Amino acid sequence: MIVVYLFYIACFLLPAVLVALYYLFLMVARLLGARAFAPAGANATHTFAIVIPAHNEEQVITNVLRSCAGLDYPANKFQVFVIADNCSDCTAEVAGNSPATCLERNDAKRTGKGYALEWAFDHILPMGHDAVVVLDADCLIDKHALRVFDRCLEEGNRVLQANYVLSNPDASPISYVARVGNVLEYDFFYAPKSTLGLAVMLVGTGMVFHRKVLQDYPWRAYSLVEDAEYTLTLVRHGVHVRFVANVNVFQAGVDRIQQLTVQRARWAGGTLRLGKQSAVRLIVKGLTTRRILLVDAGLTLLIVTRPLVFLHLSLTLAMGMLLFLLEPSPISRVLLGVGIGALAIYSVYLSVGVAMVGLNVRRIRYLLLAPVVLGIMAIVAVKSGISRRTAWVRTPR
Numbered sequence: 001m002i003v004v005y006l007f008y009i010a011c012f013l014l015p016a017v018l019v020a021l022y023y024l025f026l027m028v029a030r031l032l033g034a035r036a037f038a039p040a041g042a043n044a045t046h047t048f049a050i051v052i053p054a055h056n057e058e059q060v061i062t063n064v065l066r067s068c069a070g071l072d073y074p075a076n077k078f079q080v081f082v083i084a085d086n087c088s089d090c091t092a093e094v095a096g097n098s099p100a101t102c103l104e105r106n107d108a109k110r111t112g113k114g115y116a117l118e119w120a121f122d123h124i125l126p127m128g129h130d131a132v133v134v135l136d137a138d139c140l141i142d143k144h145a146l147r148v149f150d151r152c153l154e155e156g157n158r159v160l161q162a163n164y165v166l167s168n169p170d171a172s173p174i175s176y177v178a179r180v181g182n183v184l185e186y187d188f189f190y191a192p193k194s195t196l197g198l199a200v201m202l203v204g205t206g207m208v209f210h211r212k213v214l215q216d217y218p219w220r221a222y223s224l225v226e227d228a229e230y231t232l233t234l235v236r237h238g239v240h241v242r243f244v245a246n247v248n249v250f251q252a253g254v255d256r257i258q259q260l261t262v263q264r265a266r267w268a269g270g271t272l273r274l275g276k277q278s279a280v281r282l283i284v285k286g287l288t289t290r291r292i293l294l295v296d297a298g299l300t301l302l303i304v305t306r307p308l309v310f311l312h313l314s315l316t317l318a319m320g321m322l323l324f325l326l327e328p329s330p331i332s333r334v335l336l337g338v339g340i341g342a343l344a345i346y347s348v349y350l351s352v353g354v355a356m357v358g359l360n361v362r363r364i365r366y367l368l369l370a371p372v373v374l375g376i377m378a379i380v381a382v383k384s385g386i387s388r389r390t391a392w393v394r395t396p397r
Contacts, residue, residue: 001327005335008323012316013339019303020313020345026192027349034195036245040144041151048078048146049129052100053116057137058090064139065098073146081124082137085116091137113204114226118219125211132214136205139251140167148247149208157242158213159234161190162206166253169357175255176357176366177373181306182253184353187245194243199235199297201304202227206249213239224270228301232278235297254395260373261380263395268305268377269384275301307377313346 050068054061061082068080082095084104095102105119117134124132131153135141145162152160163186169179190200204227217237221229231241254260279301286294303309320339324332354367 004323005331008319008335012312012319013335013342016313016316016342017338019309020342020349022299022303023189023349024345027188027352029192029196030188034192036191036194036243038148038152038155038242038244038246040147041154044074044077044147044150046077046130046150046153047128048073048131048133048149049124049127050078050080050133050135051083051117051120051124052081052135052137053083053085053113053120054087054091054095054137055085055113055116056087056089056091058087058094060138061091061094062098064135064137064141065095065100067140068135069099070143071141071146072143073150078146079127079129081120083116083120085113085119086111110222112222112224112226114219114222114229117226118222121214121219125214128211130211132209132211134205134207134209135249136251139205139249141206141250142248145247148244152242152244153208153210157240158210159202159239159241160208161200161202161241161243162208162247162249163187163191163243163245164203164206165248165250167250168252168255170360170362171252171255173366173369173373174257174260175253176363177370177377178253180350180353180357180370183356184306184349185304186243187356188349188352190243191245193296193300194241197240197293199231199293199300200241200243201297201300202231202241205251206247223274224266225274228271228274232274232282232297235282235293238291238293240293257376259395260376264307264377264380265384266395268308268381271301271305272308272381272385305381307374308381310346310374311378311382313342317343 052061052064065080065082071078080100082091082100082102084092084095084102086106086108087104092102092104103120103123105116107115121132131149133149141162149160164182166175166179166182169176194200207227213234217233217239219230221227221233223229234241254263279298282294282298282301286292286298317339320336324336357363359367
């Protein structure tokens with residue numbers, strides 16, 4: 001039985017407890033003031049290129065263009081570029097009828113956002129802008145964004161990540177669960193990590209790069225999670241990503257099962273594959289070279305898929321209860337107690353996210369369905385993790 005106990009501790013209980021304590025540490029840091037806020041600059045020092053990769057986005061791109069046009073920043077200090085990437089609709093025409101500059105890319109062999117960004121950066125960097133902002137075609141950005149980014153760059157930061165906010169928590173149980181997870185990931189994970197100098201992952205939209213970063217470390221990230229892949233390139237070279245909590249990029253989250261399965265399969269599958277390739281190596285290299293940023297980046301890759309973290313916790317508790325029922329000894333009782341303690345920490349962590357989003361009658365109903373949604377997310381993550389599919393699939397509108 002000792003062998004069984006050791007296996008249970010090593011593979012289930014210890015990882016669950018360590019992750020719970022890590023979440024607890026970051027949550028406490030955030031509640032104590034690690035908020036990652038940045039003041040807006042009074043002067044407009046830097047010039048910006050705002051890059052919007054768009055694949056068949058004629059129905060939504062007008063909103064982001066309008067949002068960019070309303071930015072509180074001198075008009076001669078920023079330029080908006082729409083990358084009409086392998087479009088078969090009227091995205092280029094819609095963008096061309098706006099003040100934005102539309103660049104069309106057609107390459108049937110090199111498809112996906114990673115290739116579109118590489119192409120865009122190669123074309124735009126020679127124009128001489130000081131920094132590049134990347135936005136998705138279906139998002140909105142805070143009016144004061146460029147002034148805050150300008151101040152952050154003035155302070156010496158070279159890569160920034162804006163706060164990513166899902167704007168439709170009341171649309172369905174799926175969008176509500178996603179919004180709670182969204183708050184936990186950004187406000188209670190990346191915000192304190194950034195303040196503490198730990199690893200922050202880029203998330204695809206609301207990314208800001210000083211031109212020198214893209215020149216020194218050219219974009220060569222083409223996987224399903226090209227943003228995380230490029231983050232690891234930066235981490236390996238000691239480049240820290242600063243999270244900017246008070247600049248919001250708003251985007252409607254998925255609210256239907258079909259959308260959820262496609263989006264989660266792409267994101268979770270890509271993240272798990274990247275984690276299998278890089279996480280352990282980053283942790284080992286970080287420990288041997290005493291570089292905490294590498295260790296934390298590897299750990300982040302392992303735990304960023306929260307539905308799998310909760311699935312692992314559920315299995316940990318189930319196995320702890322089974323061991324106690326099979327042999328109700330002092331050892332099994334202690335192990336079960338530790339597992340319940342980890343569950344208590346997770347429960348507090350989730351409760352904070354629920355409280356931050358707020359409750360109403362509809363959200364209470366959605367909260368009751370949250371375990372079902374998390375279960376679906378976990379199943380999709382597991383299936384995508386063992387799948388060999390690497391082709392980019394667009395989330396249905």
